[in-house]
Amino acid sequence: VPLKVYEYKNIKGKAKYVEVTNPTNPINQLFSKVNDHTTENEFKEQSLSSLELQGNSYWWIVRNGLNIPTQLHFMRPDFVTIVPDPNVPGGVKSYVFESDGRKDIFDASEILHFKYFNPRSQFYGQSPLTAARVTIEADIYAKVYNKQFFRNSARPYGVLKSKVNLDAKSRKRLKKMWNAAHQGSDKAYRTALLEGDLDYKQLGLSQRDSDFIDQLKMYREVILAIFKVPPAMMNVYEYANYSNVKEQRKIFWTDVMTKKLNKISSYINEFLLAPVWGIQYKVAYDYSDIEVLRENENEKIERVVSQITNGLMTLEQGREVLGNDSDGVFYLPFNMAPIGAASSVKSLELKKKSIDIAKNLNETREKGISRIRSRYNLA
Numbered sequence: 001v002p003l004k005v006y007e008y009k010n011i012k013g014k015a016k017y018v019e020v021t022n023p024t025n026p027i028n029q030l031f032s033k034v035n036d037h038t039t040e041n042e043f044k045e046q047s048l049s050s051l052e053l054q055g056n057s058y059w060w061i062v063r064n065g066l067n068i069p070t071q072l073h074f075m076r077p078d079f080v081t082i083v084p085d086p087n088v089p090g091g092v093k094s095y096v097f098e099s100d101g102r103k104d105i106f107d108a109s110e111i112l113h114f115k116y117f118n119p120r121s122q123f124y125g126q127s128p129l130t131a132a133r134v135t136i137e138a139d140i141y142a143k144v145y146n147k148q149f150f151r152n153s154a155r156p157y158g159v160l161k162s163k164v165n166l167d168a169k170s171r172k173r174l175k176k177m178w179n180a181a182h183q184g185s186d187k188a189y190r191t192a193l194l195e196g197d198l199d200y201k202q203l204g205l206s207q208r209d210s211d212f213i214d215q216l217k218m219y220r221e222v223i224l225a226i227f228k229v230p231p232a233m234m235n236v237y238e239y240a241n242y243s244n245v246k247e248q249r250k251i252f253w254t255d256v257m258t259k260k261l262n263k264i265s266s267y268i269n270e271f272l273l274a275p276v277w278g279i280q281y282k283v284a285y286d287y288s289d290i291e292v293l294r295e296n297e298n299e300k301i302e303r304v305v306s307q308i309t310n311g312l313m314t315l316e317q318g319r320e321v322l323g324n325d326s327d328g329v330f331y332l333p334f335n336m337a338p339i340g341a342a343s344s345v346k347s348l349e350l351k352k353k354s355i356d357i358a359k360n361l362n363e364t365r366e367k368g369i370s371r372i373r374s375r376y377n378l379a
Contacts, residue, residue, distance in 0.1 A: 001261060001285045003031055008280050017282060026068055027273065027281055034072040035062075046074040048260070051114055052227070054078065055127035058095065059112040067276060075111075082113075082123045090122050114267050132226040139219035146212065228256045250292040261285045 005027045006017035020028060034043045051057040054077045062071035079099045085091035085108075092108045115125025129136070217238075224231060230248035232240045240248060262285065269282045287293050304321050307313035313321075 001257075001287060001290070003265070003283050004286045005031075006282050006284060008282075020281070026070075027283065030069055030072065031283075036071075038074065043072065043074055047114070047264070050074075050077050051116065051125075051127070051260075053127055053129055055116045055118065055125035055130070056080070057114040059114075060097075060106060061110055061112060061272065069272060069276070084123065092123065112267065112271055114264060128226050132223050135219050135222045135226075139216065139223070142212070142215060142219065246292060253287070253290055253293055258285075258287060 005020040005025060007020050008015065009018050011018070022028065023032070032040060034040060038046075047057045047059070056077040058075040058077060058080050060073040060075055061069050062073070064070050075095075075097055076099070079097055081096040081098070082092055083094045083096060085093040092113075094108060095106045095111045095113075097104045097106065116127060118124055118126035120126070220236070221231075224234065224236075230252050231238065232245045232248040233252050237245070265283050265285055273281050273283065301322065304313065304318045308315055308318045
């Protein structure tokens with residue numbers, strides 16, 4: 001999703017934000033090339049991923065002599081320590097970054113800190129992952145169990161019983177022979193041949209008899225719910241069909257991604273741009289290329305026309321929504337009246353129009369009669 005820059009301007013007596021397309025604009029330059037060793041997309045990925053997984057994301061802001069930001073550097077949250085300001089309750093004095101034996105201290109003004117709300121800390125954010133921790137751990141253990149099951153069985157299915165006591169050497173040899181013949185997924189369900197006084201006894205339930213798959217589904221659903229991701233976005237179509245997949249994708253963007261990205265843009269506007277440019281510039285994410293958020297052009301026109309004809313939008317506002325900046329003359333149905341106008345006003349207008357029409361007809365009739373009289377007199 002592109003991050004676009006807008007400038008506050010006064011156009012035709014109206015103040016509004018207009019997109020800045022000039023690539024040499026310092027803010028456009030800042031976000032098109034954040035630094036010398038990180039691409040724009042990589043920088044976005046690092047920032048959003050750390051915010052989701054750790055609840056925090058840090059940018060180191062490099063400025064020139066005019067205090068204008070010229071570079072942005074991502075800082076791993078697990079390497080950052082916040083130093084509180086003893087003179088300001090809840091304030092931050094500095095940030096300490098420690099990595100590979102190196103320790104750097106940054107003033108609070110040099111760091112832009114994105115974070116999710118944390119009920120246990122006013123300095124560090126909390127990620128959605130924290131709420132899903134128990135479920136995620138259970139999911140990991142279940143998958144490790146499953147891996148070990150197919151690798152060498154997580155537990156014995158049965159025991160080999162011998163009617164005579166076996167010495168250590170015999171037990172070791174028997175175990176080795178049994179594993180060689182039956183251990184592993186590629187040797188499952190082989191027929192066992194028992195010698196001498198050996199007997200086999202099955203223990204417990206088999207893997208296929210357990211609710212293992214249902215448990216994995218439950219874990220998946222809980223994790224997706226915590227991150228507010230519709231199943232279709234993870235290519236899980238168990239609860240989806242062709243008709244509602246689009247709706248799930250739309251929900252993902254309207255209820256999840258736009259809120260997350262708008263949170264980031266608000267941080268940038270408030271703590272990165274405003275201290276330097278005030279309200280002159282702002283940034284906002286452009287969602288127009290997100291297919292599921294696009295409004296059909298005909299539907300858009302119908303919506304705007306309906307709002308204009310019902311008095312919910314002015315003609316100028318409608319033209320602005322449709323991107324039409326023409327100064328030409330536009331016509332509306334003649335019977336439209338301002339919202340809230342008395343019905344008598346409309347009646348008077350219609351009466352006046354009827355009188356005008358009657359007057360015109362009468363004048364035309366009188367002119368015709370005059371011409372006939374003139375011809376008669378001449379004759």
